[in-house]
Amino acid sequence: MKSLILYRSEYGSTEQYAHWIQEALSSDLDRFDNLGKYNIEDYDLVIVGEGVYAGKLKTPKQLIPIMEKYPDKKYIFFMVGIADMEDQENRKNLYGDLTKAMGNAIEKTKVFFLRGALDYSRLNFKHKTMMWMLVNYLKRKPEKDLPKDADKLISTYGRRVSFIDKDSIKPLIRYVNGESSE
Numbered sequence: 308m309k310s311l312i313l314y315r316s317e318y319g320s321t322e323q324y325a326h327w328i329q330e331a332l333s334s335d336l337d338r339f340d341n342l343g344k345y346n347i348e349d350y351d352l353v354i355v356g357e358g359v360y361a362g363k364l365k366t367p368k369q370l371i372p373i374m375e376k377y378p379d380k381k382y383i384f385f386m387v388g389i390a391d392m393e394d395q396e397n398r399k400n401l402y403g404d405l406t407k408a409m410g411n412a413i414e415k416t417k418v419f420f421l422r423g424a425l426d427y428s429r430l431n432f433k434h435k436t437m438m439w440m441l442v443n444y445l446k447r448k449p450e451k452d453l454p455k456d457a458d459k460l461i462s463t464y465g466r467r468v469s470f471i472d473k474d475s476i477k478p479l480i481r482y483v484n485g486e487s488s489e
């Protein structure tokens with residue numbers, strides 16, 4: 308199966324995962340911004356990866372017209388975020404974020420969740436400000452009203468945390484190789 312991986316990564320986590328997936332599948336690989344360089348007709352499978360920021364994703368806007376133009380291709384989307392991806396509630400929320408961005412196209416997309424990293428020293432001004440606002444908002448909330456993982460977000464604020472794990476791409480690889488439907 309000939310596959311193309313296109314990724315959008317601000318700080319490198321999604322890029323790292325995209326490279327590992329490329330190694331495993333011998334896919335073609337590029338930044339999502341270079342989508343226009345590729346003839347999708349040449350591929351059986353398109354894999355798109357993106358890091359999620361405040362529940363938002365930028366690639367679906369350009370991906371949807373491609374999916375409409377090539378409805379017989381297979382599509383995989385892998386979302387990278389700092390949330391604990393073993394937690395079903397987090398997955399449900401992230402899937403909801405992607406559904407908002409993709410609309411009906413989500414039905415034709417197999418979705419995987421991979422855990423990324425946060426390095427405050429590398430964040431741009433906008434992202435630093437967003438995290439500062441979020442953490443201050445959370446700190447003001449009574450403990451009983453805090454959303455899941457909020458305590459970890461507060462306690463790791465300003466530091467570098469990484470949950471990047473090469474093994475977590477295995478379900479995606481198994482799925483592409485037809486070894487599982489998950």
Ligand SMILES: Cc1cc2nc3c(=O)[nH]c(=O)nc-3n(C[C@H](O)[C@H](O)[C@H](O)COP(=O)(O)O)c2cc1C
Pocket residue numbers: 315316317318319320321322357358359360361362363387388389390422423424425430433434435437438
């Ligand atoms: C401002 C900001 C907002 C974020 N929002 C979310 C979020 O809504 N959900 C989540 O799981 N991770 C969130 N993250 C974490 C990023 O998705 C994570 O750092 C990811 O590894 C980024 O991928 P990249 O390195 O490829 O850019 C956020 C990070 C920042 C800096």
